[in-house]
Amino acid sequence: MALSPELTFLPDEPRWRWLRGTFRLLPIAIFLLIWQVVVDLDLVDRSFLPSVSDTFAALWQLTRDGEIGLNLWVSMYRALGGLLIGSVLGVAIGLAMATSERANEFFGPLVATTYSLPKASLVPLFILWFGIGDTTDMLTVVLACLLPVIVSTYHGVKAVPPVILWSARAMGTPRHLVLWRILFPGALPSILTGVRIALGFCFVLTISAEMIAAKSGIGKLIFIYGENGAYVHMFGGLLAVILAAFVADRALLAVMSYLLRWDDAYHAASAHG
Amino acid sequence: MSRICIERLDKRYKSRDGDVPALIDINLEIEDGEFVSIIGPSGCGKSTLLYILGGFIPADSGTMQIDGKPITGPGIDRGIVFQEYALFPWLTVAQNILYGLEMAGVPRRRREDIVGQLIRTVNLEGFENRFPRELSGGMKQRVAIARTLAYDPKILLLDEPFGALDSQTREAMQDELRRLWLAQRKTVLFVTHDVDEAVYLSERVVVMSNRPGHIVEEFKITVDRSGGREATVLSSAFITLRNQVWLSVRRQVGAPSL
Helix, strand or coil, rough: CCCCCCCCCCCCCCHHHHHHHHHHHHHHHHHHHHHHHHHHHCCCCCCCCHHHHHHHHHHHHHHHHHHHHHHHHHHHHHHHHEEEEEEHHHHHHHHHHHHCCHHHHHHHHHHHCCCCCHHHHHHHHHHHHHCCCHHHHHHHHHHHHHHHHHHHHHHHHHHHHHHHHHHHHHHCCHHHHHHHHHHHHHHHHHHHHHHHHHHHHHHHHHHHHHHCCCCCCCHHHHHHHCCCCCCHHHCCCCCCHHHHHHHHHHHHHHHHHHHHHCCCCHHHHCCCC | CEEEEEEEEEEEEEECEEEEEEEEEEEEECCCCEEEEEEEECCCHHHHHHHHHHHHCCEEEEEEEEECECCCCCCEEEEEEECCCCCCCCCHHHHHHHHHHCCCCHHHHHHHHHHHHHHHHCCCCCCCCCCCCHHHHHHHHHHHHHHHCCCCEEEEEEEEECCCCCHHHHHHHHHHHHHHHHHHEEEEEECCCCCHHHHCCCCEEEEEEECEEEEEEECCCCCCCCCHHHHHCCHHHHHHHHHHHHHHHHHHHCCCCC
């Protein structure tokens, strides 16, 4: 996708591809280098900002001790489980809104009024209702994932060209199959873009919810280390989340490029990514 | 049997400044197995007429019948090909051609036979598993025609199907369509703004006026096409008819006669 800068000064040939890949990592490398140098030169207090090398060392130590493994597993389960439930519900509601005036009248105002509400602010309320644990955390994630998927599904369906619908009907598609055979695949590029946005939200919300309302998870881990002033371990936990989210995003991109292998617009946008 | 009969058809479009008439008092009969072209200036409503026949948009008044039965909506007795192809981009070439057969509930074995045969007919061997985005405009239009022929509609409604193609591809496609029509004798209604195309392909050319569209003139095309494209297009009979149709269309555009 167009999230990475296009390196047009390099020729678009296979033998330059590795170099393009390397160049994309350059900003991250520079950032890490500055971080390391700033700490090494004692420009900041080492106890407030641990160095890059210490952070990686802490992550390695936490992983070896088994602290990361189980907590990361729990967090991934909440994040990706919430994403899955939110996406399925979101697609269903989005399809309903795009095809039924009544559904649109019912869900439309709800979506409009809750769209910009920070979902994390609901956590205290959910604690009251559901206590501390998976239900509260995942419900928060589901709500956060729901809205971008609803909106992208709705707009995806509305953007299916009328001639596509006409030719579907001309070829005898019964009304109940139009949704599944035409509107859903036609809206899929937009739906998956919504799911990718929701993927970002699902990690944000999982960590936020766990910091307030969980007995386990990376968010809880980060919170405890932060409270106890074990900042190098707190940074280690943060790094684990960043890496997990990055891997999940890459995995989703791989799935997307397979599912959308037919889509011109997707390929045009990802030609340089 | 598939005779199209249109009587006193009117169509208005709603706009902010009130209703705009698009088609006025269209009367047209098309015989079973006849190839008729509708030609006229752009925006004259010729595509609208085709969409009404396709059952996609309703007429405001008048009657439209196929073999005596009124048109109430889309149906697989009519196959339509759009200028912008309207292929399903998420399906491969073979899946696109299969689609109508699948909807009609044709058994799998029979389906695959028909698709294999059509792929050969439109010269797309080796492209069965490609997606539309990987095809040229001419190939896409061949897929669009093949998928319409697949479910064997009695009537073909073609909306400027070759309008987006380069002239070489367009001529090849015209010859292919002509060959198909001679072999299958389907009833064809062909919308175009290309005078040569209309005269070359059809048995009858109907000229429509500028908006609001109504039928102003009809030409029976009696040209001997047995000698192939070159002999046909260079024959005096073709040139005479072509010039008559051209002048008729030109008058509709309101061009000054110099």
